[in-house]
């Protein structure tokens with residue numbers, strides 16, 4: 001285990017309130033069904049273990065749009081009304097999957113659907129904060145997504161990486177964990193075989209931001225590494241450690257506690 005790995009483990013062990021963001025590519029299979037029911041159960045077990053260690057956990061889950069296409073029986077399309085209709089179908093499927101996964105741990109889930117203007121409005125963000133607080137205190141796991149079916153193009157956050165940083169802010173979390181299909185930041189898109197993994201980022205500067213490219217899952221993932229770095233910048237700037245890690249394997253969080261490779265972004269010093 002390297003020192004950066006142990007810092008990832010230490011950050012997880014120390015955090016009292018954690019936002020775990022799960023990308024679309026982890027939730028679905030190439031046929032656009034909930035693919036990874038067995039995997040989701042292992043993540044729910046990991047989250048139950050974090051809670052048993054005294055942490056509170058909020059999930060931000062993507063996948064509604066990607067899941068909705070197939071069930072609704074329409075072709076994938078960039079058109080807003082079609083994506084919104086797909087999300088209306090997929091969001092229910094997504095919550096069923098989370099609800100079933102956490103039920104195996106005896107944990108109740110509560111759905112929060114937020115828009116950009118909710119997070120900008122003092123009144124609505126105060127309400128969302130209070131709802132999160134009651135859910136957490138009652139022992140539930142809040143599962144958050146963007147309210148894709150109503151958000152207009154101008155008022156969309158548009159990606160759940162940024163949404164998760166805003167949720168971390170709303171909930172005053174001390175750790176943001178972004179689970180993706182890649183085990184952290186590389187010095188260039190890892191599609192390039194020469195790309196090198198970066199285990200530790202003490203400070204996000206323009207050089208770091210310039211390394212991050214887009215997604216290779218057009219129509220499934222949104223934003224690629226660039227929006228994860230934007231989220232990490234937002235969260236670390238507010239003093240929250242951020243980890244980007246792979247969710248490809250079973251037990252992705254306990255894997256990190258045992259030294260799996262990831263990228264740790266230090267919180268900014270005040």
Ligand SMILES: Nc1ncnc2c1ncn2[C@@H]1O[C@H](COP(=O)(O)OP(=O)(O)O)[C@@H](O)[C@H]1O
Nearest residue numbers: 023024025180186188189211213215221224225
């Ligand atoms: N510098 C980089 N380091 C790591 N991944 C990168 C980088 N630049 C672009 N990417 C791409 O970002 C992808 C992860 O983002 P994305 O597809 O949006 O996933 P998610 O659904 O988890 O949000 C990676 O699979 C990779 O193709």
Ligand SMILES: N[C@@H](CCC(=O)OP(=O)(O)O)C(=O)O
Nearest residue numbers: 024062063064065159160222
């Ligand atoms: N709110 C959208 C997720 C958009 C998004 O950011 O997706 P991803 O890049 O996979 O985290 C959905 O549920 O389909």
